[in-house]
Amino acid sequence: MLKIGNHSFSSRLLLGTGKYPSFETQKEAVRVSEAEILTFAVRRMNVFEPSQPNFLEQLDLSKYTLLPNTAGAKTAEEAVRIAKLAKASGLCDMVKVEIIGCDHSLLPDPVETLRATEMLLDEGFIVLPYTSDDVVLARRLCEMGVNAIMPGAAPIGSGRGILNPLNLSFIIEQSEVPVIIDAGIGSPKDAAYAMELGADAVLLNTAVSEAKDPVKMAEAMKLAIEAGRLGFEAGRMPERDYAVASSPMEGLLPN
Numbered sequence: 001m002l003k004i005g006n007h008s009f010s011s012r013l014l015l016g017t018g019k020y021p022s023f024e025t026q027k028e029a030v031r032v033s034e035a036e037i038l039t040f041a042v043r044r045m046n047v048f049e050p051s052q053p054n055f056l057e058q059l060d061l062s063k064y065t066l067l068p069n070t071a072g073a074k075t076a077e078e079a080v081r082i083a084k085l086a087k088a089s090g091l092c093d094m095v096k097v098e099i100i101g102c103d104h105s106l107l108p109d110p111v112e113t114l115r116a117t118e119m120l121l122d123e124g125f126i127v128l129p130y131t132s133d134d135v136v137l138a139r140r141l142c143e144m145g146v147n148a149i150m151p152g153a154a155p156i157g158s159g160r161g162i163l164n165p166l167n168l169s170f171i172i173e174q175s176e177v178p179v180i181i182d183a184g185i186g187s188p189k190d191a192a193y194a195m196e197l198g199a200d201a202v203l204l205n206t207a208v209s210e211a212k213d214p215v216k217m218a219e220a221m222k223l224a225i226e227a228g229r230l231g232f233e234a235g236r237m238p239e240r241d242y243a244v245a246s247s248p249m250e251g252l253l254p255n
Contacts, residue, residue: 002201004178005094005126005147007065009036012195013225014067014180016040016205020214029208029218030064038064039096039203041071042086067128069096076115083120094126096150106156110137114144121145130182133167139174148177150203153194154184157206161190165197172198188217188224195228196236 002009015035020026030038068086073079076099083095097116101109113129114137120127121144128148129141138149151171154160161184162168172179178200185191191202202225211217 002178004128007094007126009065011036011222012201012229013222014039014182014201014203015208015218016203018205019209021209025214026209029214032215033208033218033222035222036063036065037067039067039069039205042068042082065094066092067094067096068092069098069130070116071098071100073099073116074109074112075099076112076119079112079116080119080123083125084123087125093124094128094147095120097127097129107132108152110134113137114140117141117144117146128180133164133171135167135170135174138171142175142177146177148180148200149175150180150182152183153181153190156183158184159186159207160184161186162193162197165193168194168199169197188220191221192224192228192231195225196231198232201225 002012011034013033013035014037015030015033017026017038017040020029068083068091070079070082073082079097079099083097086095087093097113097120099109099112099116100106101112108130110131113131117127117129126147128150129146130150130152131137131141133151133153138151141149149171151168153162153168162181163184168181180201180203181194181199182203185194185202185204185207187207191204194202202221204221208214208217208221
């Protein structure tokens, strides 16, 4: 089970809800993914205006936990304000802290992320900060008391896969809270690799929504994450420099 704060989940796939070609495609992709946590940018939807169409109207919300994120915030104060807006609307007490520090690379701002995380923890939120793969920053956030850490595999929406597996493995090794790989995943092999490294979960959006067939990709990602987790738990064989016979050499019949 994936445990975040006082919540428990069977699925280790978190799914974003942006950029799908249609609400119907989005709805079906969510269904086949079997994701239990859906994330969305609060600033991209009017949570207080029921006349405005949004994906929430298409789903049975009793089946999902919503994870609002603070995308669009440039400062800690903006992120806190967005988080409070989401909480006031009754969506969820969890929040993904996302504060972009570079408009070109879309990499997160470490200083503002630390500030916002501290402020939101003081407010009683269940906090999941999105960060780079900075090992020291991840440790500082964990020491502050976050409920999960969300390092990126590569820049948002790049589909480049896991660029720095060593740093991610260090973050996973030292973390006492769930590590959710977020951003940059492009294919099922990337998702499986993240789980084989020991990640607790993977958050996806563009890899599914911009696939030629988002519904099939959502199912593929679900299976990849399950396979990667099983592989991690099973423990892979050691790598060797030389071949080793796969069958015993003893007891062979004479020529």
